[in-house]
Each structure stands twice: as C-alpha cells, then as structure tokens.
Amino acid sequence: MSIIQAVVCISTVCSPTPVIIRDGDTIVVNQVAYRLKGINTPEISGKCENNKEHEIDLAFQAKDYLTMLLSSGDVHIYRDGYDRYRRVLADVVVNGENVGDRLIKQGLARKWTKKWSKQPEPWCK
Known part of the structure; x- marks a missing residue:
C-alpha cells in the first residue's frame, strides 16, 4: 500500500489529505x-x-x-455512485486529465464494460 500527501478536492472543498493507493484502480x-x-x-x-x-x-x-500521477498535482474527485463492493465510483482528475484515461493510454488498464463475459483479461493472454 502506498501513501502520498496531496491536495484533494471533493466537491468544492480542497485540503491537504493523505491518499492511500491500494492498487491501480x-x-x-x-x-x-x-x-x-x-x-x-x-x-x-x-x-x-x-x-x-x-x-x-x-x-x-x-x-x-497511479501514485506518480496523483503526486503530480491537486487531486479532484468527482463521485458517481457505487460499485458492487460499495466503493464510491469516481472520476479522478489531476492537472486537467482523467487518471483512468492515462492508465489506459499507458497500457496499464482496460476500459470497463458491464459484461466482460468471463473471457481472459487482455494481460492474461
């Protein structure tokens, strides 16, 4: 588990806050x-x-x-519901860029689809 200190903005409130990075998403x-x-x-x-x-x-x-991206500027979190594990789904933006999009561009993530049909993940092939 990685922990960084960042200015985190949720809604309109921004404050220096520890951010724990559990994994890539x-x-x-x-x-x-x-x-x-x-x-x-x-x-x-x-x-x-x-x-x-x-x-x-x-x-x-x-x-x-993801740790590097979150360390590079203010972290803006835009909440959008919950997943099946009750985690808050969110767009996370740093320096005007969605960090999820950056992970996809680096080949470190795939786009989420509601039905993955139990096929192997691209990184398993």
Missing part, C-alpha cells in the same frame, strides 16, 4: 474507498491462470503509475 481518502470509474487494472494478487507473474508485474506498474 482504487484509492482511499478520509477512510472512503474510491474506485476509478470506467477502467479495470490487473490484480496485485494475480487472477490469470496462465500468466500470473505478468499480471502481478503489470498490477504494480499500474499502482506505481
């Missing part, structure tokens, strides 16, 4: 878990049947990249 701010909306990243525990080591490596790369 989940952060915790003020004891609230936020799931980056619209993306999925590899699992740190490795869920791939055939390529577990590669998935774990990519998962840590995604987490490190």
